[in-house]
Amino acid sequence: MTNIELPYVEKNKSRHGTMRYYLRVDGKRICRLPDDINSEEFARKYWEERNKLTVAPLTDVEKPGLTTIVKPYSFRWLCVQYQTSDAFLRLDSTTQAKRRGVIEGMMLEPLSENDTRPFADIPLSKMTVSHIEVLKTRKRDTPFAADERLKALRQVFDTKKDGKQIVPNIAKGVEAYRVHTDGHATATADELAKFLEHHGPQSKAALYLSISMYTGFRVSDLAVLGPQHRKNDEFRLRLFKNRNRTPVDIIIPLHPILKAVLDQHEVSGLVYLRTEFGKPFSVKGLGNRISDWFRQAGLPHLTSHSVRKGLATDQAHNEATDNMLEAMFGWKDAKTSKIYTRNAERARLARAAVAKINWDGIGQKLLGYGEAE
Incomplete structure (x- = not known):
């Protein structure tokens, strides 16, 4: 209205x-x-x-x-x-x-x-x-x-x-408008490069972005994600969304760039993203902080979901299959026949999906190596 x-x-x-x-x-x-x-x-x-x-x-x-x-x-x-x-x-x-x-x-x-x-x-x-x-x-x-x-x-x-x-x-x-968008812009590699240039690779904002760029987790999952979810070189966790109704457990291998970024940042406690007082963010609090980071970087139209959409777009353009994306994001929109193969293939497909992340090479900025090649 x-x-x-x-x-x-x-x-x-x-x-x-x-x-x-x-x-x-x-x-x-x-x-x-x-x-x-x-x-x-x-x-x-x-x-x-x-x-x-x-x-x-x-x-x-x-x-x-x-x-x-x-x-x-x-x-x-x-x-x-x-x-x-x-x-x-x-x-x-x-x-x-x-x-x-x-x-x-x-x-x-x-x-x-x-x-x-x-x-x-x-x-x-x-x-x-x-x-x-x-x-x-x-x-x-x-x-x-x-x-x-x-x-x-x-x-x-x-x-x-x-x-x-x-x-x-x-x-x-009554017929829906059925718009082909959920109201969030899709983040591009150039926009995320601008975000990193503003905040710097060692900032808390860059730590947030690196996790989001290479996992696609929602804010509700980012707020609780911590070392306890890391098993060797994989993240294993139950997604927050629909956890009480139709829970989804996912396994996402760590992309080499994300692994290197996590090694660069000092982590203490049960979560990666903490307030200035060392406390975990609430879901709403983290969402507000992420919005602040995007505004400060001159990108007020972007949200954390924009990065999630950008990641899926990047993977699809690099030939990730529907099954790969379902495994990566925990989506359950496939037909019934896929239910029987999804659980066994989820980890393998997620590993293949992580290998499809490219971001036009800007991940090097997270490591502080300067301009992407």
Whole structure:
């Protein structure tokens, strides 16, 4: 959702170039809104504050936010049923929090410009495919966020009670945008070379990048990765994502450059990446620190996932097969027949996948050898 679609949003650029947003009604600044205008957090805060106000032409009566009373067989009631279901509780805590935020943002939104009743209170018997379309298209400027909404809605409407589906899944009748991206840019060799030149090969940032470049681990895995996961010249660990639902144990051989980098850095304790106080990062804390490192290097559009995508792209361009990438990243998207061969071949294929890492030779910068050949 953009500010064009949201009345009463004031934009103000700070002297540092940061765009700030405020809710402003009748010439009065009500509150500051979150910085990312396309986020669920922004939508949630906007409608929470908006529903407290008397704002023409949407309403003539002050509209309160959601009450503590959940109306039976309303959209909100169904969302509560979903969030107490096994399907939801089996998700990782981070996935639960993200899904909950998406759902809460939708519940607070009004049905339309002329009907300020929140989606939360609409009876399920009155909810149609058109309502699902509205919730999706309000995020059309950010297709990935729109598809995340639709994914959440499909899960909500698939909720069962006593083994039976509560209502027909009307969300399945809505077509996703199916964007071929997860919202993260793909890091290139030139961009990572710029990162290394800014931070230097002996920095903590370079240690992070070297591990990420040659393993593709998610931030949730990087936050706990340490010497205890290293067995000779291999990393062996259970991936954090889906660890409680469909756990994946992987073995990734150490690339020679990564092995040399780890030998250059002093390591104490149970993790490789530590705070200035010698403590392990939280997953969120490490993610924020990595974002800071990219911003400091003049690469604000990149994230740790960008490096993961860049690694997969680099390997694919160097003729890594689908099976190699599945073994390397722990992906489980292959058809059933591959399940029987994957476990036996995982370590062998991962070793072959590591040999396909090239990064256009910039790995030498991690070793402090100067310009790549």
